[in-house]
Amino acid sequence: MNFDASSLVDSEFGTVDRRIFWDKDIYELEQERIFARSWLFVAHESQIAEPGAFVTTYMAEDSVIVARGDNDEINVFLNSCPHRGNRVCFADSGKGRQFTCNYHGWAFGLNGDLKKMPKMGLYKNTPGFRMEDWGLKRARVGNYKGLIFATFCEDAPSLEDWLGDFRWYLDAVLDVEPGGTEFLPGGATRSVLKCNWKFPADNFVGDIYHALWTHLGGAEPTLGPHGGVVVDNEGSYQVSVNGHGWEFNHSFFGNAATMGDKEIIRYMKSREEAITARLGQFRAKMWGAVSSATIFPNFSFLPGYFTFRTYQPRGPLETEIHAWTLVPKNMPDEVKDRFRRGSMRTFSPAGILEMDDGENWEHSTTINRGYVTRHQKLCYAMGADTAVEEDLPGKVNAGQVSDHNQRLFFKRWAEMMKAESWADIPLAENTLDREAAE
Numbered sequence: 255m256n257f258d259a260s261s262l263v264d265s266e267f268g269t270v271d272r273r274i275f276w277d278k279d280i281y282e283l284e285q286e287r288i289f290a291r292s293w294l295f296v297a298h299e300s301q302i303a304e305p306g307a308f309v310t311t312y313m314a315e316d317s318v319i320v321a322r323g324d325n326d327e328i329n330v331f332l333n334s335c336p337h338r339g340n341r342v343c344f345a346d347s348g349k350g351r352q353f354t355c356n357y358h359g360w361a362f363g364l365n366g367d368l369k370k371m372p373k374m375g376l377y378k379n380t381p382g383f384r385m386e387d388w389g390l391k392r393a394r395v396g397n398y399k400g401l402i403f404a405t406f407c408e409d410a411p412s413l414e415d416w417l418g419d420f421r422w423y424l425d426a427v428l429d430v431e432p433g434g435t436e437f438l439p440g441g442a443t444r445s446v447l448k449c450n451w452k453f454p455a456d457n458f459v460g461d462i463y464h465a466l467w468t469h470l471g472g473a474e475p476t477l478g479p480h481g482g483v484v485v486d487n488e489g490s491y492q493v494s495v496n497g498h499g500w501e502f503n504h505s506f507f508g509n510a511a512t513m514g515d516k517e518i519i520r521y522m523k524s525r526e527e528a529i530t531a532r533l534g535q536f537r538a539k540m541w542g543a544v545s546s547a548t549i550f551p552n553f554s555f556l557p558g559y560f561t562f563r564t565y566q567p568r569g570p571l572e573t574e575i576h577a578w579t580l581v582p583k584n585m586p587d588e589v590k591d592r593f594r595r596g597s598m599r600t601f602s603p604a605g606i607l608e609m610d611d612g613e614n615w616e617h618s619t620t621i622n623r624g625y626v627t628r629h630q631k632l633c634y635a636m637g638a639d640t641a642v643e644e645d646l647p648g649k650v651n652a653g654q655v656s657d658h659n660q661r662l663f664f665k666r667w668a669e670m671m672k673a674e675s676w677a678d679i680p681l682a683e684n685t686l687d688r689e690a691a692e
């Protein structure tokens with residue numbers, strides 16, 4: 255298919271061409287222009303707390319190892335041997351001194367460098383062979399308050415500029431307590447959906463609209479036994495920076511209340527004053543509120559349930575979901591365990607809310623098998639964008655029930671798809687770092 259990415263998305267009125275959820279050529283171009291040029295989430299630093307600790311994960315279709323080295327530095331490199339290409343590490347996580355390939359025994363250090371191999375002397379006689387040329391391909395690594403991101407793109411801006419002013423909002427889940435956050439131990443839940451990766455990313459970036467119908471069957475949106483939750487556009491927002499988006503109200507524990515555990519609510523209420531003192535009232539009220547967010551392109555989370563997940567593409571019609579639960583480190587163990595159970599009950603492969611969503615995303619994808627069907631457009635026209643008076647970072651829309659963030663998500667998608675290089679990709683001004691420098 256010949257296509258012009260900007261003709262597939264109209265972010266002004268709000269339409270998206272359905273072929274972007276189906277077409278193989280578009281999918282291949284996404285690997286090059288979206289995933290290989292973005293900063294992608296790879297791990298939380300709590301998963302690799304000690305030197306020698308590692309996890310294996312994916313950056314889109316690329317298998318990578320994330321390892322903490324001897325000097326406490328965090329390294330990310332391809333999990334593929336440069337000798338004949340074999341997968342080097344088969345474990346999900348562990349601790350070790352080196353990674354040794356099964357095939358011929360090449361061994362790599364915690365930073366990916368090639369350290370030794372059987373019959374090393376034979377290579378020493380090879381003119382032009384240098385050990386330092388044949389390590390595992392390393393990525394650039396960035397860390398924002400415990401979340402580790404990586405990119406293989408040399409030209410990409412810094413992680414600080416990539417996240418930009420979205421970091422101001424991220425602190426409402428990452429910096430609520432002294433001591434930072436952690437992923438609950440035990441690894442990720444993993445599942446596979448027959449859907450295009452952009453449907454879940456789109457859903458989390460700004461779709462509270464579906465919750466009123468998919469999860470509530472059209473009932474009045476007063477959720478949870480421990481606090482009524484009203485979803486409307488009074489005192490609620492959508493914010494977007496560089497395609498990252500967060501829709502939220504200020505219900506503080508609105509999402510958490512739907513897990514139905516009064517001890518969780520009691521705990522959250524007990525922290526409200528301290529969190530308000532730390533972050534100010536505006537962001538403190540976001541902590542567990544009715545809300546959802548996506549960091550472009552495929553890393554999403556839900557305040558309140560604190561599920562953090564990646565949507566790894568597996569072809570245009572399949573997505574692998576890896577999900578963890580994030581909590582403040584200093585939360586009492588008993589409350590952490592309640593969050594573990596609450597988030598499994600709601601947002602896990604067998605969770606009541608996740609099952610509702612997955613079915614919709616699968617059918618939104620597979621229906622495009624129809625040739626005529628996939629040549630139609632989808633409607634993203636809800637709510638003209640409104641600017642908000644308050645002095646808030648990013649593009650801010652008054653009201654969380656809107657397609658504002660989704661329009662900007664797909665605008666970002668089209669900008670990256672059509673750009674030949676990073677020089678052609680616009681970046682929002684990073685006012686946080688500018689103000690810090692002044």
Ligand code: FES
Binds near residue numbers: 336339340355359
């Ligand atoms: S493929 Fe890894 S040592 Fe040969």
Ligand SMILES: [Fe+2]
Binds near residue numbers: 464465607611
């Ligand atoms: Fe949902």
